[in-house]
Amino acid sequence: MRRLLIAAGGGGDAITAALLHSALYGADTPALVLTYAWERLVVDPVPGPRGAGDFTGLDAVAPGVDLITAGTAPLAPAGSLLPRLAAGLRPRLGLLDPHGGTLGLARQIAAAAAWCQAGRVDLVDVGGDIVARGDEPTLRSPLGDALALAACAAAALPTTVYVAGPGLDNEIPLPLLLPRLGAPALGLESRHTDGVLPLFDWHPSEASALLVAAARGARGVCGTRDAPAPLTLDDTARHVHRLTLEQALDLNPLARRLAGCGGLAGAEAVSEAVCGFSEIARERARAAALPADVPRPREPADAAALTARFAEWERRTAAQGLTHVTSRRIAEELELSPPEALTLFGALRRDPARPPAAPLWRLLAD
Incomplete structure (x- = not known):
């Protein structure tokens, strides 16, 4: 038997899911973390998420359950840090492929729960955009979280939603976010971070790094890249809030509208209607603006x-x-x-x- 956790937004959320698993259940408890292969263009120059067909070396342990291992590799020109992450995390990593929309994700989650013999799901988000209303001016990446939330509802498995490090993704201002979350359920501590701390020597996730730093006692004003404002690291930054699936759905109009969605293109259209934008379209625009020439290597400075x-x-x-x-x-x-x-x-x-x-x-x- 394994605990089943879902990293709602992919990327750094997989690290946060492993961190929360350690805090809730102990690092040695067997677990599977399902995550998107949906990474920043600095890692994967191909816009949008990757599917199972974009990798070699996935470990298909059951129908609909593809595990990422240290031997998994993305097919060029795609890139992915997930194989390296799989080598460094205690829980196993499984691929969430959103190309089948909400219904396809729900089938994957149900299959993973059966393989894990898990009677429930923990859905984990760092920052809080899983409870976005869609009209926040600083909102940048709501679709992955909303799809995961809608898919958990469609899978009809008991689901608890955890928001760790409220506001650390710089997507929803704290004055708007905290009233939606209620009182914190727990506070992360330094001892919970030992298993993930070495990952930040190479992994670019900033929100998860801020969460780990806050859990380890860092306090102050932190600057991240390309953010609308600095972030304050105080005791709030190490808190984890617990919501029911129903509470999270009530707060997230995009997730409710994604119910029954059968493909990624349809999910994009729903995001355009609810939020006024598609983050995949924004990624396409950014990718098209990247210089075509590969910079020539230079001699590293001493x-x-x-x-x-x-x-x-x-x-x-x-x-x-x-x-x-x-x-x-x-x-x-x-x-x-x-x-x-x-x-x-x-x-x-x-x-x-x-x-x-x-x-x-x-x-x-x-």
């Missing part, structure tokens, strides 16, 4: 040059009132290649003057 560049950037950034930043923001704003990022972060970790704040970075003000 540690001394990188730390000097970082020190100047750090002074400017700390002057904005930020106390912490994510690894992804550093790498993108300094335009670091992966080897340069490894070199810089290694040098920063060895600096005895820099307080530990993993998986974030504490800025040193003058």
Whole structure:
């Protein structure tokens, strides 16, 4: 028997699902986390989610249940961090393929529950867009969460919805979000994060990194990449809120409208009608705007040059009132290649003057 959890938005939500599984049931309890292969263009340059046909090496353990392993690989030109994530997480990872819409996802969830011998489902979202109304001006990616919520309802399995780290995805402002969630059910602690902390040496998820940092005691004002405003890390950021499936559906008009949807194109059209946009269409537009030429590799800068560049950037950034930043923001704003990022972060970790704040970075003000 295994616990069955669903990462509502894919990507970093799979890490949060594993973190919450450890807090709720203990890290050694067998579990399966179902997740989308729907990753940012920096990871997967092909817009939209990937399906089972976009991978080799999936472990088909039962009809409709495809597990992602360390030996799974995306078919070019697609990319995916899920095989590497599968190697680093304690729970097993299973692929959620949304191309069959709500009804196709419901069949996958039911099949996974049967394989796990699980009588219920835990649906996990980091940030809170699973309870979006659709008209929030900062909302960016509601479709995956809404599809997962609608699919759990269609699968007719007892489902608990967990929202971890309210507001950490920068999609719904806290004054709007917290009244929808009610009182927190639990607070994550440092001991719950041990199994996932090493993943942030390479995984770009910022919302999950903020959640882990908050659980480990980080407090302050954090800057993420391409966000409308900095995020405040206080005790709220480590909280987990519990809702019934019915409560979450009542709060999410998009999920209710997706009931009975039989394909991804139809789900896109529903998102356009309810929210006024399709995030897949936005991804297509961003992908089309990417430069066609692959940049020529350059000789990586050495540690001394990188730390000097970082020190100047750090002074400017700390002057904005930020106390912490994510690894992804550093790498993108300094335009670091992966080897340069490894070199810089290694040098920063060895600096005895820099307080530990993993998986974030504490800025040193003058």
